[in-house]
Amino acid sequence: xxxxxxxxxxxxxxxxxxxxxxxxxxxxxxxxxxxxxxxxxxxxxxxxxxxxxxxxxxxxxxxxxxxxxxxxxxxxxxxxxxxxxxxxxxxxxxxxxxxxxxxxxxxxxxxxxxxxxxxxxxxxxxxxxxxxxxxxxxxxxxxxxxxx
Numbered sequence: 001x002x003x004x005x006x007x008x009x010x011x012x013x014x015x016x017x018x019x020x021x022x023x024x025x026x027x028x029x030x031x032x033x034x035x036x037x038x039x040x041x042x043x044x045x046x047x048x049x050x051x052x053x054x055x056x057x058x059x060x061x062x063x064x065x066x067x068x069x070x071x072x073x074x075x076x077x078x079x080x081x082x083x084x085x086x087x088x089x090x091x092x093x094x095x096x097x098x099x100x101x102x103x104x105x106x107x108x109x110x111x112x113x114x115x116x117x118x119x120x121x122x123x124x125x126x127x128x129x130x131x132x133x134x135x136x137x138x139x140x141x142x143x144x145x146x147x148x
Contacts, residue, residue, distance in 0.1 A: 041078045042104055043075070043078070043081070043101070043104040043105050044075055044076045044077055044078040045076075046104050046130055047072075047075055047076050047090070047101075047104075048076045049130075049134055050094055050096060050130075050133060050134060050137060051076075051094075053133075053134045053135075053137035053138045053141065054094055054137040054138075054140070054141055055137075055141035055144070055145070058072050058073055058076075061090075061093065061094070064093040065086070065089040065090045065092075065093045066089060067082075067086055067089070067090070071086075081105055082105075084098075084102065087101045087102055087105070094133075094137065095133075095136070095137070095140075096133045100126070100129055100130065100133070103126055104130075
């Protein structure tokens with residue numbers, strides 16, 4: 001009798017664990033779907049481009065900015081957003097203004113027909129600035145590699 005109870009109890013635990021696992025997976029999937037709405041994908045893709053342009057691995061940049069590598073990976077994949085102090089450290093270590101990184105965390109603007117022209121100009125100018133820093137990091141990396 002006791003053994004049957006234990007088996008039933010274990011079955012309930014397995015079902016409960018499966019339910020918890022499913023809810024975690026659903027939450028993760030929801031975060032992935034919601035990421036473009038909160039600017040996470042834009043930030044993550046730019047962070048990834050900046051990191052690669054600088055020639056740093058995830059671990060290198062994580063060590064430089066005093067951030068866990070797993071968190072940095074989550075930032076790049078759009079699963080998590082960094083706090084402002086982390087943005088500041090990342091910007092300082094990469095040589096990119098923290099203001100630019102903070103701007104990237106905001107949602108991408110949705111342009112309408114009645115949007116003022118300066119709104120589109122600001123978006124274009126900021127993305128041009130990203131390109132400037134990507135190019136500067138590439139040149140800096142090439143210079144470092146040529147000195148070796």
